[in-house]
Amino acid sequence: MIGVDWGTSSTRAYRLATPGEPAVGAVLERREAPAGILHIPPGGFAAALREVVGDWIAAGERRVLLAGMVGSRQGWLEAPYLACPAGLEEIAGALVPVPFVDAEVRLVPGLRAEDGTGVPEVMRGEEVQVLGVLGTGGTVDPLVCLPGSHAKWVHVEGGQVVGFKTSMTGEAYAALRRHTILGRMMEGDAAPSPAFDAGVARAAYPGGLLHHLFGARTLALFGRLSPADGASYLSGLLIGHEVTASLPEGGGRVHLVGAGPLMALYARAIALRGGMASLGDADAAARGLALIGERASWM
Amino acid sequence: MIGVDWGTSSTRAYRLATPGEPAVGAVLERREAPAGILHIPPGGFAAALREVVGDWIAAGERRVLLAGMVGSRQGWLEAPYLACPAGLEEIAGALVPVPFVDAEVRLVPGLRAEDGTGVPEVMRGEEVQVLGVLGTGGTVDPLVCLPGSHAKWVHVEGGQVVGFKTSMTGEAYAALRRHTILGRMMEGDAAPSPAFDAGVARAAYPGGLLHHLFGARTLALFGRLSPADGASYLSGLLIGHEVTASLPEGGGRVHLVGAGPLMALYARAIALRGGMASLGDADAAARGLALIGERASWM
Numbered sequence: 001m002i003g004v005d006w007g008t009s010s011t012r013a014y015r016l017a018t019p020g021e022p023a024v025g026a027v028l029e030r031r032e033a034p035a036g037i038l039h040i041p042p043g044g045f046a047a048a049l050r051e052v053v054g055d056w057i058a059a060g061e062r063r064v065l066l067a068g069m070v071g072s073r074q075g076w077l078e079a080p081y082l083a084c085p086a087g088l089e090e091i092a093g094a095l096v097p098v099p100f101v102d103a104e105v106r107l108v109p110g111l112r113a114e115d116g117t118g119v120p121e122v123m124r125g126e127e128v129q130v131l132g133v134l135g136t137g138g139t140v141d142p143l144v145c146l147p148g149s150h151a152k153w154v155h156v157e158g159g160q161v162v163g164f165k166t167s168m169t170g171e172a173y174a175a176l177r178r179h180t181i182l183g184r185m186m187e188g189d190a191a192p193s194p195a196f197d198a199g200v201a202r203a204a205y206p207g208g209l210l211h212h213l214f215g216a217r218t219l220a221l222f223g224r225l226s227p228a229d230g231a232s233y234l235s236g237l238l239i240g241h242e243v244t245a246s247l248p249e250g251g252g253r254v255h256l257v258g259a260g261p262l263m264a265l266y267a268r269a270i271a272l273r274g275g276m277a278s279l280g281d282a283d284a285a286a287r288g289l290a291l292i293g294e295r296a297s298w299m
Numbered sequence: 300m301i302g303v304d305w306g307t308s309s310t311r312a313y314r315l316a317t318p319g320e321p322a323v324g325a326v327l328e329r330r331e332a333p334a335g336i337l338h339i340p341p342g343g344f345a346a347a348l349r350e351v352v353g354d355w356i357a358a359g360e361r362r363v364l365l366a367g368m369v370g371s372r373q374g375w376l377e378a379p380y381l382a383c384p385a386g387l388e389e390i391a392g393a394l395v396p397v398p399f400v401d402a403e404v405r406l407v408p409g410l411r412a413e414d415g416t417g418v419p420e421v422m423r424g425e426e427v428q429v430l431g432v433l434g435t436g437g438t439v440d441p442l443v444c445l446p447g448s449h450a451k452w453v454h455v456e457g458g459q460v461v462g463f464k465t466s467m468t469g470e471a472y473a474a475l476r477r478h479t480i481l482g483r484m485m486e487g488d489a490a491p492s493p494a495f496d497a498g499v500a501r502a503a504y505p506g507g508l509l510h511h512l513f514g515a516r517t518l519a520l521f522g523r524l525s526p527a528d529g530a531s532y533l534s535g536l537l538i539g540h541e542v543t544a545s546l547p548e549g550g551g552r553v554h555l556v557g558a559g560p561l562m563a564l565y566a567r568a569i570a571l572r573g574g575m576a577s578l579g580d581a582d583a584a585a586r587g588l589a590l591i592g593e594r595a596s597w598m
Contacts, residue, residue: 117504119514120521150513167509168516171479179474180467205416208544209508210466210537214449215418217467222419238509245507 001063002053002103003289006070007125009036013053014286015061018293027286029056037068037075045076046100057103064100065293067108067285068125071096081112081122087160088131092295104298108289113163121164125285126152129257132288133280134159141253141278145246145270147239147262149174153246167242170262173235182213185220186230192264195229199236200243200272209241239269251275257284300362301352301402302588305369306424308335312352313585314360317592326585328355336374344375345399356402363399364592366407366584367424370395380411380421386459387430391594403597407588412462420463424584425451428556431587432579433458440552440577444545444569446538446561448473452545466541469561472534481512484519485529491563494528498535499542499571508540538568550574556583 005012015029033052040048050057053064071079079096095106110124126146134140134156144154149170155163173190177183190196202212216234219225225233243266247254251274256266259282267277304311314328332351339347349356352363370378378395394405409423425445433439433455443453448469454462472489476482489495501511515533518524524532542565546553550573555565558581566576 115506117501118523119501120517120523121513122517122520165506165510166513166517167507168479168481168512169509172475172509172512175474175478176471179478180470182467202416202418206544207414207464208466208540210468210471210541211464211544213467213471214420214465218419218421218465221421224417224419241507242509245505245510 001065001290001293002056002061003286003293004049004053004064004066004068004070005125005128005285005289006066006068006075007036008038008069009034011035011052012285014289015053015056016286016290016293018063018290027283030286037070037072045070049100049105062103063293063298064103064105065095065108065289065296066098066105067128067289071107071110072124077107079107079109082109084111084113084164085157085160085162086111086127087158088135088291088295090160091127091131092292095292095296106296108292111161111164115163115165121166123152123164123166126154127161128288128292129284130154130156130161130288131291132284132286133255133257135287135291141255143248143252144255144257144280145266145277146257147266148258151242165246167246169238169242173238176213176238177231177234182216182230182234185217185225185227186234187227188231190232190235190265191261192268193229193232195225195232196236196265196268197272199233199238200240200269203237203240203244204273209237212237212241235265236269239265240273243269243273243275247273247275253278255280258282300364300589300592301355301360302585302592303348303352303363303365303369304367304424304427304584304588305365305374306335306367307337308333310334310351311584313588314352314355315585315589315592317362317589326582329585336368336371344369348399348404361402362592362597363402363404364394364407364588364595365397365404366427366588370406370409371423376406378406378408381408383410383412383463384456384459384461385410385426386457387434387590387594389459390426390430391591394591394595405595407591410460410463414462414464420465422451422463422465425453426460427587427591428583429453429455429460429587430590431583431585432554432556434586434590440554442547442551443554443556443579444565444576445556446565447557450541464545466545468537468541472537475512475537476530476533481515481529481533484516484524484526485533486526487530489530489534489564490560491567492528492531494524494531495535495564495567496571498532498537499539499568500535502536502539502543503572508536511536511540534564535568538564539572542568542572542574546572546574552577554579557581
């Protein structure tokens with residue numbers, strides 16, 4: 001089968017071993033394209049899908065599972081959010097078919113949760129990564145963190161997502177870095193460094209994030225924060241605030257899922273705030289798609 | 300004398316009654332120009348000053364006091380920050396002369412404070428407003444708040460500024476409103492409204508500001524926050540977080556200083572968080588400049 005993690009700005013496609021084949025979920029082939037849903041003209045999703053995986057379909061693949069923002073209001077078709085708690089069975093039973101010739105194409109629904117305060121929570125795409133992590137067979141920490149523009153902290157129990165919480169950390173970092181006075185005193189991007197650690201440590205003080213942001217400016221003004229260290233300090237402040245507000249009292253274990261430089265920053269911040277992070281593999285999305293595909297009722 | 304509040308983006312000039320005249324500090328004439336320091340070419344400050352108040356100097360004014368970012372590294376000349384605690388006497392004794400013909404021109408130094416955590420605090424311009432409020436003769440609450448891009452909460456005691464705290468609330472609001480996904484679901488700007496109150500209330504919940512920001516998106520996604528209400532909710536979240544982190548335990552009285560629509564928003568947020576706000580007059584800067592000028596030793 002084919003699994004596609006189709007997000008806002010890019011598309012990751014996997015050709016996956018299917019039930020009946022020896023290694024379910026094994027990635028036979030993979031590719032990435034900049035065909036995020038924001039770059040697709042109205043009515044252009046079928047053509048875009050063919051462009052990315054048309055040769056795999058021509059080679060005989062008949063099952064295509066799409067996850068991510070492609071199932072949002074701005075995507076191909078809106079797949080309604082499924083309420084938590086939800087696991088493999090619930091998600092596989094709620095796939096939304098998309099009109100397409102030559103292959104069966106289905107959308108994975110996103111998940112929604114309520115935290116009891118009247119403010120809903122949503123995810124689209126991260127659920128396949130979490131299910132992929134749960135499907136490794138090993139012990140998984142009950143708290144899974146997926147860093148990113150909209151970072152997710154997911155509570156899992158008995159193979160299901162029972163609830164989660166999103167922080168707009170990555171997007172806020174980009175807006176503050178590029179569009180405030182802070183950016184003018186910074187060169188380059190954030191890195192795991194003593195300046196990052198100092199930002200994380202600062203986040204534990206009272207005064208609030210908005211106050212701590214101004215401190216990045218005064219530290220630079222007084223020559224205590226160099227332009228090369230500025231972005232790391234800002235990143236440490238933001239990730240530090242997120243981790244402090246998301247880690248259980250006293251620390252706890254966190255399973256980190258994702259790839260790229262953010263993983264090292266989050267692992268560092270979690271350790272500094274008294275937690276312990278373990279790193280999941282970067283193929284969690286592919287495995288999650290395969291596991292959902294395995295349970296779906298295809299024609 | 301002439302007093303000028305010369306900031307980053309604009310300039311407010313006052314012709315003030317001086318010692319010996321019946322009403323010290325009375326504003327005889329006022330004008331505002333878009334000649335903020337960011338718009339002045341290198342070496343162009345003397346010419347810019349003449350453009351704004353040259354006719355007053357020609358009419359006989361010989362004393363000119365400048366406050367605000369004009370005394371910063373990016374301004375006319377850098378006037379070093381004066382350490383807190385500082386009041387009228389200390390500031391009047393630390394004015395920095397600027398070369399100019401036809402008149403004596405002096406810069407008011409900004410203030411700096413340390414909060415004991417190694418992160419310095421600074422202000423430039425707000426100190427004349429605070430001194431102006433203290434100079435009214437009436438009772439002033441020991442906590443003075445000046446809303447703005449970089450909002451200040453100032454502790455005063457015995458006529459002096461003893462310490463203060465800055466939050467980058469206004470600038471963060473602008474960056475988030477204009478440069479994140481949140482802005483795409485908002486029309487217009489913030490207003491005192493039930494949506495603003497809902498944002499302030501949300502800020503009191505756990506989870507952190509970065510989490511609450513994402514909630515603005517999901518509320519809109521589920522039709523629980525209209526585009527017309529979005530900016531007010533975002534503003535309520537940010538000001539709510541600032542006020543919650545800045546108000547003393549249990550509330551307390553806050554003297555608000557400034558002008559414009561932010562004042563009503565801050566007064567509302569302070570009340571919602573259990574505090575009580577009183578509004579200072581908008582001429583605090585002029586009065587502060589007059590009071591400093593009165594104590595300065597002019598030639």
